[in-house]
Amino acid sequence: MATLAPTQQKTYFDFRKAVAENRLKGLWQTMSGYHWLYFGAVLTLMFSSLAKTASLFLLRYFADLVSGNAEAVEGNLGKTFVLIGLAFVGFAALEGGFAFLSGRMAAETAEGITRRMRNFLFDHIQRLSFSYHSKTPTGDLIERVTSDVDALRRFFSEQAIGVGRIVLLFFINWFAILSLNAKLGWVSVISIPPILAVSLWFFKRVTKAYEKYQEQEAALSTTLQENLTGVRVVKAFARQDYEKGKFEKENWGKFLKGKILLFMHSLFWPLSDIVLGLQMLGGFVFAALMVINNEITVGTYLAYVGLVVWLIWPIRNLGRLIVQTSTGMVSYGRLVEIMKQEREDLFGGSVTAQKNIIGEVTFEDVSFQYSDGQTDVLKNISFTVKPGQSVALIGSTGSGKTSLVNLLPRFHEYTGGRILLDGVELKDYPRAMLRQHIGIVEQEPFLFSRSIRENIAYGVGRQVTDEEVESAARAASIHEVIIGFPDGYKTLVGEKGVTLSGGQKQRTTIARTILKNPRILILDDSTSSVDTETEAEIRQALTNLMQNRTTFIIAHRIQSVMNADLIVVLDKGEIIQMGKHADLVQDENGMYRKIYDIQTRVDDELEMELSRVGSGE
Numbered sequence: 001m002a003t004l005a006p007t008q009q010k011t012y013f014d015f016r017k018a019v020a021e022n023r024l025k026g027l028w029q030t031m032s033g034y035h036w037l038y039f040g041a042v043l044t045l046m047f048s049s050l051a052k053t054a055s056l057f058l059l060r061y062f063a064d065l066v067s068g069n070a071e072a073v074e075g076n077l078g079k080t081f082v083l084i085g086l087a088f089v090g091f092a093a094l095e096g097g098f099a100f101l102s103g104r105m106a107a108e109t110a111e112g113i114t115r116r117m118r119n120f121l122f123d124h125i126q127r128l129s130f131s132y133h134s135k136t137p138t139g140d141l142i143e144r145v146t147s148d149v150d151a152l153r154r155f156f157s158e159q160a161i162g163v164g165r166i167v168l169l170f171f172i173n174w175f176a177i178l179s180l181n182a183k184l185g186w187v188s189v190i191s192i193p194p195i196l197a198v199s200l201w202f203f204k205r206v207t208k209a210y211e212k213y214q215e216q217e218a219a220l221s222t223t224l225q226e227n228l229t230g231v232r233v234v235k236a237f238a239r240q241d242y243e244k245g246k247f248e249k250e251n252w253g254k255f256l257k258g259k260i261l262l263f264m265h266s267l268f269w270p271l272s273d274i275v276l277g278l279q280m281l282g283g284f285v286f287a288a289l290m291v292i293n294n295e296i297t298v299g300t301y302l303a304y305v306g307l308v309v310w311l312i313w314p315i316r317n318l319g320r321l322i323v324q325t326s327t328g329m330v331s332y333g334r335l336v337e338i339m340k341q342e343r344e345d346l347f348g349g350s351v352t353a354q355k356n357i358i359g360e361v362t363f364e365d366v367s368f369q370y371s372d373g374q375t376d377v378l379k380n381i382s383f384t385v386k387p388g389q390s391v392a393l394i395g396s397t398g399s400g401k402t403s404l405v406n407l408l409p410r411f412h413e414y415t416g417g418r419i420l421l422d423g424v425e426l427k428d429y430p431r432a433m434l435r436q437h438i439g440i441v442e443q444e445p446f447l448f449s450r451s452i453r454e455n456i457a458y459g460v461g462r463q464v465t466d467e468e469v470e471s472a473a474r475a476a477s478i479h480e481v482i483i484g485f486p487d488g489y490k491t492l493v494g495e496k497g498v499t500l501s502g503g504q505k506q507r508t509t510i511a512r513t514i515l516k517n518p519r520i521l522i523l524d525d526s527t528s529s530v531d532t533e534t535e536a537e538i539r540q541a542l543t544n545l546m547q548n549r550t551t552f553i554i555a556h557r558i559q560s561v562m563n564a565d566l567i568v569v570l571d572k573g574e575i576i577q578m579g580k581h582a583d584l585v586q587d588e589n590g591m592y593r594k595i596y597d598i599q600t601r602v603d604d605e606l607e608m609e610l611s612r613v614g615s616g617e
C-alpha cells in the first residue's frame with residue numbers, strides 16, 4: 001500500500017498567517033524572520049548618516065578655525081589641518097561603508113522575503129480548488145505572482161528601508177541643527193506639517209489610481225495570455241483583427257490609467273519642490289542675517305547649510321516614498337486576495353491510508369450543481385458498480401458525463417445524495433488518497449513540455465524503470481510512435497520538441513494512467529481523437545487495463561461501450577436508461593437504440609464506401 005504524499009511536502013513560511021486586516025501590520029508579519037536583518041539595515045544606515053553629520057560639524061570647526069573663531073589642537077595649526085584632513089577621509093569612508101552594508105542588508109531582506117513568497121504562492125495556487133481555477137483567469141494569476149510580487153520586492157528593498165533612512169536622516173540632522181542654534185532649528189521645519197498633510201492626501205489618491213492601473217494591467221495580460229493559448233482558434237477563424245482590437249482597447253485603457261497616475265505625479269512633485277525650495281532659501285537668508293548680527297559664526301552657517309540640505313532631502317523624499325509605498329500596498333493587497341482563498345483539503349478525512357480499496361462504487365440519489373452554476377447538472381443519479389466491473393456513460397454533449405466522473409476524485413463536491421466507495425461515503429476519504437487510487441484519462445489530454453518519458457512516468461511518484469515505461473506505452477499502442485522519434489523516449493514534447501497529434505497525445509496520457517495502475521479507472525472519451533483502427537487497438541489495450549478494475553468509460557461510439565457491465569444513458573443530467581447492451585437495444589423507443597441505429601447505419605455506409613474504393617469502382 002502506497003503511503004500518502006506529505007513526506008514529500010516542503011513547508012514554506014505560511015503567508016496566510018500574515019494576512020492581517022491592516023496592511024501595515026500584515027507587511028510587518030510578512031517580514032517574519034527578517035526583522036533583525038532589516039533592523040541591521042536601519043542601524044548601519046544610522047551610522048552612515050551620523051558619519052555624514054559628523055563631517056559637517058568638522059566643516060564648521062574648520063571654517064571657524066580659518067576665520068579665527070576656534071582654537072587649533074595643541075595650538076599647532078599644521079597638525080590640526082592634517083588631523084582634519086584625515087578625519088574627513090575617515091568619515092567619508094565610514095559613511096560609504098555603512099551605506100553599502102545597509103544596502104546589502106536591505107536587498108537581502110527584500111529578495112529573501114519575495115523569493116519565499118513566490119514559492120509560497122506557487123504552492124498555494126496549485127492547492128486551490130478546481131472551481132477557483134476555473135473562474136480565475138490565468139493571466140491575472142501570473143500578473144500577481146510576477147508583477148505584484150516584484151512591486152513588493154521594491155517596497156522592501158527601497159521603500160521600507162527608505163522610511164527608516166528618512167526618519168533617521170531627518171531627526172539626526174534636525175537635532176544637529178537644534179544643537180547649533182535652536183532658533184535655526186525651528187525655522188527650518190516650518191513648512192513640514194503642510195507638506196506632510198498634502199502628501200498623505202495625495203497618497204490616498206494615488207493608491208486608488210494605482211489599484212485601477214494594476215487591474216487594467218491584469219486585464220491586458222489576460223487578453224495576451226488567452227490570445228496566445230488560443231492562437232490556433234484565432235488563426236483558424238481569421239480573427240486577428242478582432243483580437244488586435246481587443247488588445248488595443250485594453251492597452252489603451254492601461255495607457256489612460258497610466259496617464260492619470262503620471263498627471264497626479266507631475267502635479268505633486270513640482271509643487272512640493274517649490275515649497276521646499278522656498279523653505280531652504282528662507283532658511284539660508286535667515287541664517288545669513290544671524291551671521292551679520294553676530295548671533296552665529298561663519299562655521300555654524302556653513303554647517304547649517306550642509307545640514308539643511310540633508311534635512312530637506314528626507315522630507316522631499318518622504319512625499320515620494322509615501323506615494324511609492326502606495327504601489328507596494330496595492331500589490332500586497334492583491335496578493336492577500338490570493339492568500340485568503342481556501343485551499344483544497346487534501347489530507348482531511350476519517351479513512352486511513354491503510355484501508356484497502358476494492359472498488360465498489362454506489363451512487364445514491366446524487367445531485368450536483370457547480371458552485372457558480374444556477375441549475376443542477378446532475379439529478380437523482382443512482383446506480384452501483386461492483387468491484388472490477390465497468391460502467392459506460394453515454395449521452396449527448398453537455399449531458400453531465402464529465403461532471404459525474406469528476407465527482408469521484410472529489411474535484412467537486414456533490415450537492416445532494418451520497419456516493420459510496422466500498423460502503424464508505426466519499427467525503428470521508430482524504431482527497432489525496434482517492435486521487436492516488438483513481439486514474440483518469442482526461443477528455444482533453446494535457447502533456448507537459450518535458451520528455452515523453454517524464455510525461456508517462458508523471459503520476460507514479462516513484463522511480464520507474466525503462467521497461468515499465470515501455471510496457472505501459474506498448475499497452476497504449478504508442479510505443480512504435482515514440483521509438484520513431486530521433487530521441488525516442490527522451491524526445492521533448494511541446495514548444496522545444498515534437499508536436500504530437502491529438503491521438504498521440506491521448507495515447508500518451510493513457511500510457512501515463514496505465515503506469516499509475518489505479519484501482520478505479522476513468523476514461524473520458526479516450527478514443528475520441530483516433531482513427532477506427534487505432535481505436536480498436538486502444539480498445540484492446542484498455543480491455544487489458546480494465547481487468548479487475550472498476551472502470552468508468554465515457555464514449556460516443558456504441559462499440560466502445562457495448563461490452564460494459566452496465567450502460568448508463570444520460571440526458572440533461574438525468575439517467576434515462578440503464579442496463580446491458582443486449583437489453584437496451586431491445587427498447588425500440590429508447591435513446592440507446594436510436595444512437596445504435598444511427599451508428600450502425602453510418603458504419604455500414606462507410607464500409608460500403610470503402611469496399612467500393614477498394615475494388616476500384
Ligand code: UTP
Binds near residue numbers: 373396397
Ligand atoms: P459536462 O462537461 O459534464 O458534459 O457538462 P459532458 O456530458 O461531459 O459533455 P461532452 O460530451 O464532454 O461534451 C454538463 C453541464 O455542466 C456545465 C456545462 O455547461 C453543461 O451544461 N458545466 C460544466 C458547468 O456549469 N461548469 C463547468 O465547470 C463544467
Ligand code: MG
Binds near residue numbers: 401402403524
Ligand atoms: Mg465531457
